[in-house]
Amino acid sequence: MNKNDGGVLLMKRLFIGSLLILLLVGCGNPMQEELLSYINEDLPPLAEKESEVIARYESVTGDNYTNDEVMYAALVDEVQPKYQSFITDLEAVEIEEKEIKTVHEDFIEAANLQHSAFLTVISAIEEQDREKIDEANQKLSKARKMMRQYQVDLKTLAEDNEIEWEKENK
Template sequence: MKINIFLIGFVLLLVLSGCSDPVQDDLLNYINEEMKPLAVLEEEAIAEYDSVTGNNYVDDMTTYIHIEEFVVPMYRDFIEQLEAVNPETSEVQELHESYIEAVNIQNNAMLKLLAAIEQQDYDMVADANEMLAEGRAGIRSFKSELERLAEEHNVEITD
């Protein structure tokens, strides 16, 4: 009895395609297509924020104007685009929601910092800094969970 090589190949292809991992496919799309361009926007907004805070702080007015006119609009644009991302699987959706939550905390912290500068309220500055730390912790948690999920579904993440 002869077995048709084409038929074996076709059956093997069906078996292999039946073994696809929807989370893996969603992660690949999420990381490579959806998030890659957004990472650039976030980095630019954070770099603008860093340019007038910490060691780069000059005075309240310079910080206030720069955050209000550059950082907040950039970060708002980033958040709007981030919220438009709609992963297909519940695993990636849940992960994505945790990221949105963390960046919204950071955004609210920046807005609180503006209010603190307006009111010259140092307690509000401390609150804003705590919120920024909470947002950064949320982003680190997101990245850690992303790495765990990627490893679990055989997706390699490169910088």
């Protein structure tokens, strides 16, 4: 592996790292209430956790890549276990409404694929296997596509339930 390999692995933050706040426009109903709770209460702590893990990953890839040993140590000691913890927390979110649950399951699937990509990078470094780096990059690309679809589906679900998106002021 070399610096250029790390550059190929640089990934963008997932949607959860750039969450928008939803505000209710109409009267409350169970679907609206649960969707608002999901976005405004369940996802923000997960966003923070995910953002920290991705920031650590980015600190050893791309332009920040120094060598395989540093990248490997960060992946094994921090990125992989913290991302696994993030997935555990993501899977622990309890949802009653079927439509929200379906969208959330897509998010979990994307996160699991991304985690699999991290594990593949670890294996690629251990084995010095260029093909595994390519495999990891394919997984990361697919996970990004899945996450974009999650964003679209979540926004559509909100709009269908008379909830409008409003950017959070920070």
